[in-house]
Amino acid sequence: MTRPAAPEQPEQAAADSESGVSRRHLLGLFGAGAAGAAVGVAAGAAGVGVAMSTGAANASGSGAASAYPFYGEHQAGIVTPAQDRLHFAAFDVSTTIDRDGLIGLLRDWTDAAARLTQGLEVSEGGAVGGSDYAPPADTGEALGLPASGLTITFGFGPGLFADADGVDRFGLAARRPASLEPLPRFQGDALQPERSGGDLCIQACADDPQVAVHAIRNLSRIAFGRASLRWSQLGFGRTSSTSTTQQTPRNLFGFKDGTANIKAEETADVSEQVWVAASDEPAWLAGGSYLVARRIRMIIENWDRVQLGEQEMLVGRSKGSGAPMSGGTEFTEPDFEAEGPTGATLIDTNSHVKLAHPTVNGGMRMLRRGYNFVDGNDELGRLDAGLFFLSFQRSPEQFITVQRSLAADGLNEYLKHVGSAIFAVPGGIRSGEYVGQALFA
Template sequence: MPEDTATQTPAPTTAAVDPVRGFSRRALFGLAGAGAVGLGLGVAGDRAAIAAAAAASPTGGSVSYPFFGTHQAGIVTPAQDRLHFAAFDVADDLSRDDLIELLQDWSTAAALMTAGRDVGEFGSVNGPYDAPPEDTGEAQGLPPAGLTITFGFGPTLFQAADGADRFGLAARRPEALTPLPHFPGDMLEAGRSDGDLCIQACADDPQVAVHAIRNLSRIAFGRAAIRWSQLGFGRTSSTSTSQATPRNLFGFKDGTANIKAEEPDAVNDQVWVGDGDGPTWLAGGSYLVARRIRMTIETWDRTLLREQETVFGRTKGAGAPLSGGTEFSEPDFVIVGRADAPLIDHAAHVRLAHPTQNAGTRMLRRGYNFVDGNDELGRLNAGLFFISFQRSPEQFTRVQLNLAKNDALNEYIRHVGSALFAVPPGAATGSYVGAALFA
């Protein structure tokens, strides 16, 4: 087990960020257009300027989380209020060196943006008039807003669906990194599932989160393209004891018993990949599960309050278990009420998701609400974009199988998207995310 604990995760700071490498020539094509290199945006002159910009203090005095560190930020970091998540497929003609270069460029940009800086030497307004701006500019003047950028690698990065070992990584794929199984009740859409790479951008300002994905996508032009993406608002769980428990779109408090950063033993045991868990390059990292869960809002809104509380096994107001106490009281699954029926129903969500019903399994959940307009029948296209981090995908699979078979909540939800990614440990100063994979 690595000696790192949850308390060693990078703390919020307003200090200078670590200098980072400059952008590759291909990144500059993506940022500024094919003609920009001849206008003074070449790599050689760019590196020193970008390093100097990265070393400057972030604007606005807002909290920022450093990109470089033992673990990637955006896992045990206090959950921000907004999300932009994107899964990417790499280009068919991408080489191993091209992939490394892309990760280097993404790391350079991530270090700048998490510090509240523009991307590139000239940013959004100071470059040549005859070239597109290096930075898209919608975050100009905004503080960092607690932005974190977290990268992950999908199973197909190591071995394509046709079996091809495109980047010589097949032998280094973690044994546990295989596509998630098709669970009972899944109605998965291929266009909302899987991917070679993923980026999770979380911030307390939606424009800052969108700015991050937008610029990273530009940098990847010609090398990787977005396969699917998801905007999220209103975190649906807390990752710190300093945060109040939020509510999901069904109006219930969610994530009361979530793993918190202030539980280092639980984080080390349940979240971080250990030295003996697989390939050494992943030690100190984690596994990210993403599930897009559509809620049948209109049906739920016509459901009796008594039934709603029975489904969850908690009161809708205080969030206390139906067995009594406060929100943070441990549920009592034995105590009975009328007709000797348990106060917490056998099919209640809180019962089936509880660690005592899943061999002690816990996950660090980091999901978000979403509303993507209306469908063709006028119903809200809304729900939960579920994200969890765990030491092994088996933790998620164990709990989801338990929920998929018996959870009363299944009457009101549909799982329509699914993906699994290996999240490498944090990048060392001057290096890039995932560097150990290519060593």
């Protein structure tokens, strides 16, 4: 929802940008009548709910003032045009809370996310409108910033249904999806437990990094005493396009990434490959999806010494245009049988493009929403950088099949998988409901 510019308010510490309305001013427009909730979280008034369910957004996902609807048939942040920034967080639920405590957390998170995605503060009092003698309800670093295309997507990990000892803490074991299991070990895995797993996850995507960080910071704060942050990841420079309105971005190897990704406009493929159907089991997950998260370290220094021709052979595409090595343009379908002057196929048998292609994997595709990351350097002075891979699929088997096919990928010499997690992403949320409500029915 693109908002008109708001008049400047003298008491505001940060001025409104010309492209959007500040969160604080929106409170005056929509916040009246909001009901208080635990740790200062408040559900929006009726006017806010209407805005959240019917607001329009810049289709490219790049408009600084755009706001995507929070309520709907599916959670936002999946087929939504991929934003440029990410803050992803996985949480462990406290052993001190019961089923009602878990539901209370999900209610509070839902109320807060519904407000944050529309450019509002966590609660009506916000960062500066509460008592001088109490901590502010909102941390305040997003004051004056528009919604920036923020989407917040929630997921449930295997540990929510039974812990590592098989204990059913919340009476959910019988409702666990049969395929929601920790992923099997793959070639190239060097997984670090502190970067893997989690009972719950939150994916915050936005076109302003401060807006995404603000969302995770405040949702983590709301969870205090009920869930603790297990690990998190910042991402920049999306490595997949999820709409035909977007150009294909590049990963840190310098190649266009996600050329063949499922796009939101491919409605038949989205329905078949991304969303859990009503006929699938369990019924409570209908309209949802499965999320796989993988932190993939790229061995940048080694890659940067590889000849261009070998880089293109390993990937199977031209580094400049993104076209398959069999010829054409970026979106030309690869011809895996085409031969060069020596009789060898133009696209190498063990190239990434060949091994990841649907024709090699029983027609299976995934919707990817990956991001680049650079987290400083390691103890040897090498960049701690790579791809934070995120994919949504109707069944985890889609990812498993493709990943096993990639065991022969020549790129594996330059990749190390150091983090891994899987989550069931519930379907969309209706106004007045909380995320995953059908699971507890």
